[in-house]
Amino acid sequence: xxxxxxxxxxxxxxxxxxxxxxxxxxxxxxxxxxxxxxxxxxxxxxxxxxxxxxxxxxxxxxxxxxxxxxxxxxxxxxxxxxxxxxxxxxxxxxxxxxxxxxxxxxxxxxxxxxxxxxxxxxxxxxxxxxxxxxxxxxxxxxxxxxxxxxxxxxxxxxxxxxxxxxxxxxxxxxxxxxxxxxxxxxx
Amino acid sequence: xxxxxxxxxxxxxxxxxxxxxxxxxxxxxxxxxxxxxxxxxxxxxxxxxxxxxxxxxxxxxxxxxxxxxxxxxxxxxxxxxxxxxxxxxxxxxxxxxxxxxxxxxxxxxxxxxxxxxxxxxxxxxxxxxxxxxxxxxxxxxxxxxxxxxxxxxxxxxxxxxxxxxxxxxxxxxxxxxxxxxxxxxxxxxxxxxxxxxxxxxxxxxxxxxxxxxxxxxxxxxxxxxxxxxxxxxxxxxxxxxxxxxxxxxxxxxxxxxxxxxxxxxxxxxxxxxxxxxxxxxxxxxxxxxxxxxxxxxxxxxxxxxxxxxxxxxxxxxxxxxxxxxxxxxxxxxxxxxx
Numbered sequence: 458x459x460x461x462x463x464x465x466x467x468x469x470x471x472x473x474x475x476x477x478x479x480x481x482x483x484x485x486x487x488x489x490x491x492x493x494x495x496x497x498x499x500x501x502x503x504x505x506x507x508x509x510x511x512x513x514x515x516x517x518x519x520x521x522x523x524x525x526x527x528x529x530x531x532x533x534x535x536x537x538x539x540x541x542x543x544x545x546x547x548x549x550x551x552x553x554x555x556x557x558x559x560x561x562x563x564x565x566x567x568x569x570x571x572x573x574x575x576x577x578x579x580x581x582x583x584x585x586x587x588x589x590x591x592x593x594x595x596x597x598x599x600x601x602x603x604x605x606x607x608x609x610x611x612x613x614x615x616x617x618x619x620x621x622x623x624x625x626x627x628x629x630x631x632x633x634x635x636x637x638x639x640x641x642x643x644x
Numbered sequence: 645x646x647x648x649x650x651x652x653x654x655x656x657x658x659x660x661x662x663x664x665x666x667x668x669x670x671x672x673x674x675x676x677x678x679x680x681x682x683x684x685x686x687x688x689x690x691x692x693x694x695x696x697x698x699x700x701x702x703x704x705x706x707x708x709x710x711x712x713x714x715x716x717x718x719x720x721x722x723x724x725x726x727x728x729x730x731x732x733x734x735x736x737x738x739x740x741x742x743x744x745x746x747x748x749x750x751x752x753x754x755x756x757x758x759x760x761x762x763x764x765x766x767x768x769x770x771x772x773x774x775x776x777x778x779x780x781x782x783x784x785x786x787x788x789x790x791x792x793x794x795x796x797x798x799x800x801x802x803x804x805x806x807x808x809x810x811x812x813x814x815x816x817x818x819x820x821x822x823x824x825x826x827x828x829x830x831x832x833x834x835x836x837x838x839x840x841x842x843x844x845x846x847x848x849x850x851x852x853x854x855x856x857x858x859x860x861x862x863x864x865x866x867x868x869x870x871x872x873x874x875x876x877x878x879x880x881x882x883x884x885x886x887x888x889x890x891x892x893x894x895x896x897x898x899x900x901x902x903x904x905x906x907x908x909x910x911x912x913x914x915x916x917x918x919x920x921x922x923x924x925x926x927x928x929x930x931x932x933x934x935x936x937x938x939x940x941x942x943x944x945x946x947x948x949x950x951x952x953x954x955x956x957x958x959x960x961x962x963x964x965x966x967x968x969x970x971x972x973x974x975x976x977x978x979x980x981x982x
Contacts, residue, residue, distance in 0.1 A: 499901075499902050499903065501901070501902075501903055502903070503901075503902055503903030504902065554865055554866070554869050556691075557691035557692065557693070557869060557873060558690055558691025559691060582911075584910070585909075585910040585911040586911070588910050589909050589910055589911060592907065592909075594877075594907075595691050595869075595873050596869065596872075596873045596876075597872050597873045597875065597876030597877075597913060597916075598876070598909070598910040598913050599872060599913060599916065600869065601910070602910060
């Protein structure tokens with residue numbers, strides 16, 4: 458089958474590419490347009506790390522032949538920030554330590570963004586359902602859920618945005634030895 | 645048939661670092677012309693927050709703001725040697741090496757500042773906001789960016805430092821096996837609360853309480869993340885993860901790829917409460933021990949004990965699948981009937 462010219466509105470700008478029938482949207486984003494935010498994890502639609510918004514809906518871009526989305530609007534993680542200023546969901550992920558290795562983060566944020574665009578006042582269950590197709594191996598999900606709920610509040614302009622909690626030790630802390638003696642062993 | 649609740653706990657002691665033929669890590673610190681301090685490492689941040697923690701160690705030792713520290717872990721071919729980020733050794737080994745390097749760099753920084761201010765270096769202190777100043781004086785001071793410029797363009801010096809931490813090799817005594825394998829040990833206990841459906845065999849973890857003694861928590865928020873993310877991994881091993889089929893003598897029911905490899909999702913997670921007991925280790929960077937790998941350990945036996953508490957079934961192999969719970973219940977009932 459021949460290659461065809463495909464036009465997509467990528468983060469607000471019309472872009473063209475010549476695509477073979479087998480070229481996925483993810484490959485187009487990463488290899489043609491150099492947008493490396495969407496990650497190639499499982500490449501079979503199971504991990505969600507390649508999630509982008511297609512006409513506002515979250516999709517796994519690794520399963521979508523790019524020739525089938527000619528004329529569509531595609532939004533990626535790179536389209537969220539305004540210059541150096543992170544958008545509300547990104548900032549909430551930073552504030553609430555919702556990222557560790559970072560591989561799932563772009564997909565998580567795009568899934569969360571789709572949820573908040575659709576439903577500005579989500580419940581905890583709405584959030585867990587929205588991100589249930591995104592696998593995270595590090596955080597245990599709780600900080601991500603907290604971040605998405607906080608982002609929703611921030612977007613709504615609620616004054617009572619929860620601040621990140623840092624645990625305080627419950628036992629008095631002994632003073633640190635003046636300088637560690639690196640060879641001294643302690644068991 | 646009912647949902648039965650149970651509670652169990654388990655404790656773990658875990659070594660920081662390893663022995664083998666010695667366990668070193670190196671660090672280099674140098675100032676840019678603008679007063680940024682680059683910490684050059686080969687140690688890799690896998691997401692555990694090593695870059696943040698070593699930046700804290702460097703800033704604290706140099707006496708400068710965290711924002712002035714740049715951590716460069718770019719290249720394991722060309723960077724100072726590191727054994728790697730494994731064995732829960734990163735914070736301890738690399739942190740110690742960075743402190744040694746930062747101390748040497750600090751000495752040069754103070755010497756350059758002393759020459760600029762025409763005072764003795766011993767009379768200088770850092771205020772943590774970016775200034776080197778004469779002790780007791782608020783007037784006589786110089787910013788580190790000016791110190792860096794003076795070093796480069798006037799005094800012809802490099803503000804730099806070298807650091808290494810080496811855990812020396814320890815050969816076991818042949819007769820007793822005695823050796824010194826690690827640098828310190830962290831301790832932890834997890835309490836798990838579960839609900840077990842005695843009709844379906846499904847185990848649900850409702851709550852996890854984690855108490856960790858980790859020396860000093862250099863960054864409590866990152867440490868909490870490590871503990872609770874690690875507990876999620878433990879939960880995942882306890883209830884879900886296996887590359888083996890769940891049913892004997894058949895591959896049909898096992899995972900065939902990563903879309904069928906079960907892990908708990910965002911709707912399967914328990915509420916977690918975590919606290920730290922801080923008992924600084926004498927040989928740790930600012931007293932820190934390692935808590936990398938141990939965080940997945942205690943939840944697994946805690947969950948097994950909670951299942952035993954709930955339904956009396958003693959599970960000894962992971963994952964604790966509904967099938968294993970139901971077989972255990974069948975055995976208990978058969979025992980009672982017999």
